[in-house]
Amino acid sequence: MAQSDIRYLTPISIEIKKDKYCRFLKSGIKYVDYKNPDFLIKFVNEQGKLLPRRVTGTSQKYQKRVNKAVKRARHLAILPYVGDMLR
Amino acid sequence: MNRYETVFILTPVLSEEQAKEAVKVYEDFVKKNGGKLKHNEFWGLKKLAYQIQKKSTGFYSLMEYEAPGDLIQKLEVEFKRDERIMRFLTVKMEKHHIAFAEKTRAAAKA
Numbered sequence: 100m101a102q103s104d105i106r107y108l109t110p111i112s113i114e115i116k117k118d119k120y121c122r123f124l125k126s127g128i129k130y131v132d133y134k135n136p137d138f139l140i141k142f143v144n145e146q147g148k149l150l151p152r153r154v155t156g157t158s159q160k161y162q163k164r165v166n167k168a169v170k171r172a173r174h175l176a177i178l179p180y181v182g183d184m185l186r
Numbered sequence: 187m188n189r190y191e192t193v194f195i196l197t198p199v200l201s202e203e204q205a206k207e208a209v210k211v212y213e214d215f216v217k218k219n220g221g222k223l224k225h226n227e228f229w230g231l232k233k234l235a236y237q238i239q240k241k242s243t244g245f246y247s248l249m250e251y252e253a254p255g256d257l258i259q260k261l262e263v264e265f266k267r268d269e270r271i272m273r274f275l276t277v278k279m280e281k282h283h284i285a286f287a288e289k290t291r292a293a294a295k296a
Contacts, residue, residue: 130282134193134248151219175193176234176276 114139119156131161133168136177147179187252189224189284194265195238195275196245198231205245208270212249215264221253225291236271250279250287 132138142157142165144149145149151171152162172178196205196210200285206228213223238244258276265274279287 107294130286132286133277154289171233171275175246175273176236177197179235182235 112140120163121158123155123157124162127163129165131168133171134177136172139169139172139178143178145183147182153170187222187254189252189279190250190276191259191279191283191287192249192251192261192274192276194247194249195234195272196247196270197239197272198241198243198245200270202230202245204270205247208268209247209249212261213265216249216251216253216257217255217260218255219260221251221257223249223251225250225287242270244272247293 124133142155146149149166152159155162158166169178173180196208196230200208209226210229212228215225229248231243232246234242234244236242262274262276265271277283
């Protein structure tokens with residue numbers, strides 16, 4: 100009896116474990132170009148901040164290259180330092 | 187002889203021809219001082235992501251060349267001296283970068 104009475108206040112959300120992969124290793128891109136913004140925007144959040152590796156899942160080697168490319172793009176005013184650009 | 191890629195931004199106050207002329211000045215500078223020009227692009231007037239010197243647009247130009255190491259120092263002094271240039275960035279190209287540049291150029295041509 101008691102078994103069926105247990106009702107949870109909030110439905111338990113089962114975390115679907117999708118395994119993250121590094122898009123650079125999978126697609127074989129070797130060089131991150133600092134000149135085209137539409138590729139770099141994928142690694143930057145709305146305020147223009149760099150996304151961490153745990154979110155994008157890229158490996159450290161390519162995350163460093165993305166960092167360098169985004170910082171160069173910011174210097175050349177291709178990407179804003181701060182701004183709401185995706186809205 | 188290393189491979190370098192320089193991108194610089196010119197003030198929008200200039201007209202199109204003056205901007206092209208300014209780019210020409212730097213191309214000849216590289217040629218005169220022992221550099222070999224590989225490829226240059228002129229992106230024209232583009233909107234800047236943030237204001238530089240109170241201006242929100244600028245002429246972008248890219249120069250790819252092979253040069254001895256000490257030329258970069260001279261080139262950047264010229265950039266600093268010239269007030270038409272708002273911003274510049276020189277990057278040494280390593281092998282992946284060169285391969286990428288060659289591939290995009292071939293794709294653009296084809």
